[in-house]
Amino acid sequence: MIEHLTIKNFLAFPELEVPELKLINLVAGKNGVGKTALLEAIQLYKCSDKIGTNRLISENRKGNIIHHKDRIFASKLEINNLSMTMAVGDYKSKVFIDGEQVEGHGHPDDYPNHEYEFIRSGIKEHDWISRRWSSFVLTEKEELVTEVISKVIGLNIFRIAVTDQSIMVKIAGAKNPVNIKSLGDGLMRTFQIAMALVDSKPLASNLIGLLLIDEIETHLHHSVIRKLWKIIFEYAIKWNIQVVATTHSQDAIRQLFYEAAANESYQEKVQVLRLQIGRSGKHEVIEYPYEKLEFMMDTKLEIRGL
Amino acid sequence: MAQTLILEGNEGYVLSEILKLSDAQHPTGYLSNEEYTKYFLKSVKGVSNVRKTLAQQINDPTITNVGIIVDANSKGTKARFDSIKSTLTQYLPTVENWDYVASSPAGWVADVAPSFRVGLWVMPNNKDDGYFEHFLTELIAPEDESFLAAQEMLTSIQKSKNQRFPDLRAQKALLALFLAIQEEPGMSAVTALRKGLLRHKHPAARLFVDWYENTFTLG
Structure with missing residues (x-):
């Protein structure tokens, strides 16, 4: 598990220290403060090989410029000047990117096949979903995904089929399948998150998976967000998956708190991190472990600045 | 600009009435009654929660003005002042202008850091031991x-x-x-x-209104 994180000279961050990461982490902050960049930094760390790095550069950040006060960052990742340190358990490893050594502590066996799963804020294009789902069909993972979706949206989904043009869903007891689009964007988003969650399940019980979700609230009604957290807690603990999600919604934070408040065993495993430009003008992370969240809720203090 | 008034007890409504009768303006950013009562006033129970809440406000760089109202009780105003100071020094890189002046009838207001103003009012009058009801009976x-x-x-x-x-x-x-x-x-x-049985025009109330107007950005 990634336990703490230091990022230097990466995208919007000259330097950012995250003193502690827990099993479930929700990064909150204003748009443009660097929440996605934080996920990308973790992703980059996981893409320890050159192929991964190239993939990252070509897939992401196309024409995407990050403004940070008087600094404008280019539309691709600046990896020449990259240095990152991370602690993963007691292990140590070294990562090289473009000849630059990335100091780190981590064991490659932590992530044997699935290095990570990264769900971005939008909805993936049909081809991606189609390819992904074809690797699930007729395996145990297919059942797990339908189970996860059914729990989140409260419909008993029996099967999902992805055709050339559309995604059809068969609800248990219903005569005919329906197009997933008719059930709303929330279901599409849930479908993607469910696939990523199932795919981040580590292959052995002594390993740990990693799931990154950008803007977890996208397309989801608050009642669904609560159920999504419930599922994320349940499976993250059961399967040993570290989750780092981002949000700029108070509601996503509240729903996370309510879920943890209802389950004492979750409380030590969760935290909210507010990413912000602090009073010193530098990026900083304010940690809200469960007790602090409880105090904020009790005193009706919002986690402001979202 | 975000501002908050942290209160040790439930005196927010009464003090707000004094401000209202004295024609004091609402703080900038909290012009509706709902914004004012829901987001500006923070009633917490006890001094340790006042300090915790203050810590939250310091950690939030969007907060520019914080007012704090606590009771002296039998601890004395200096103890209250010092307790706020220790929270400020714990969470701010540097604290400026926060030095104790004995018997400060107008309370203490200072820009303790860039874009961060703190006002402290110790009931009843920033001098004597006592609490909110001493302040009110004075009126x-x-x-x-x-x-x-x-x-x-x-x-x-x-x-x-x-x-x-x-x-x-x-x-x-x-x-x-x-x-x-x-x-x-x-x-x-x-x-x-x-009804005027408690007189908001009394100098003690007037000092409080001045403190409020000095602590916050209004209108």
Whole structure:
């Protein structure tokens, strides 16, 4: 598990220290403060090989410029000047990117096949979903995904089929399948998150998976967000998956708190991190472990600045 | 610009009424009553929660002005001032202008860091021991006969075996007795202010309004 994180000279961050990461982490902050960049930094760390790095550069950040006060960052990742340190358990490893050594502590066996799963804020294009789902069909993972979706949206989904043009869903007891689009964007988003969650399940019980979700609230009604957290807690603990999600919604934070408040065993495993430009003008992370969240809720203090 | 007023107790409504009667403006960014009561006023229980809440405000760089109202009780104003100072120094890289001046009737207001103003008001008057009810009873006209009657009642209760409250809370009892015997028995302090039984134009209240206006950006 990634336990703490230091990022230097990466995208919007000259330097950012995250003193502690827990099993479930929700990064909150204003748009443009660097929440996605934080996920990308973790992703980059996981893409320890050159192929991964190239993939990252070509897939992401196309024409995407990050403004940070008087600094404008280019539309691709600046990896020449990259240095990152991370602690993963007691292990140590070294990562090289473009000849630059990335100091780190981590064991490659932590992530044997699935290095990570990264769900971005939008909805993936049909081809991606189609390819992904074809690797699930007729395996145990297919059942797990339908189970996860059914729990989140409260419909008993029996099967999902992805055709050339559309995604059809068969609800248990219903005569005919329906197009997933008719059930709303929330279901599409849930479908993607469910696939990523199932795919981040580590292959052995002594390993740990990693799931990154950008803007977890996208397309989801608050009642669904609560159920999504419930599922994320349940499976993250059961399967040993570290989750780092981002949000700029108070509601996503509240729903996370309510879920943890209802389950004492979750409380030590969760935290909210507010990413912000602090009073010193530098990026900083304010940690809200469960007790602090409880105090904020009790005193009706919002986690402001979202 | 985000601003908050942290209160140790539930005196927010009464103090807000004094501000309203004195034509003080709402803080910038909290112009509606809902924004004002829901987001500007932070009533927390006890001094340790005041400090925790202050820490939250310091950690949030969007907060520019924080007012703090606590009771001196028997600890004295300096102890309260120092306790706020220790929270400030714990969470801010540097703290400027936060030095204790004994008997500061206008409270303490300072820009302790860039874009961060802190105001502290220690009930009742930033000087004496006591609490919110001392501040309020100060606003009663000394010649008000119902107040004299309330004082006599309190004295007779204190002499009898029927005093159930600790001596330290006698002023709370006195104010409650005073409000109990008005035209509308058990009148609220807010109504007493509106009816002029508690005088918002009294210099003690005026000082409080000034403190509020110095601490926050208004309008």
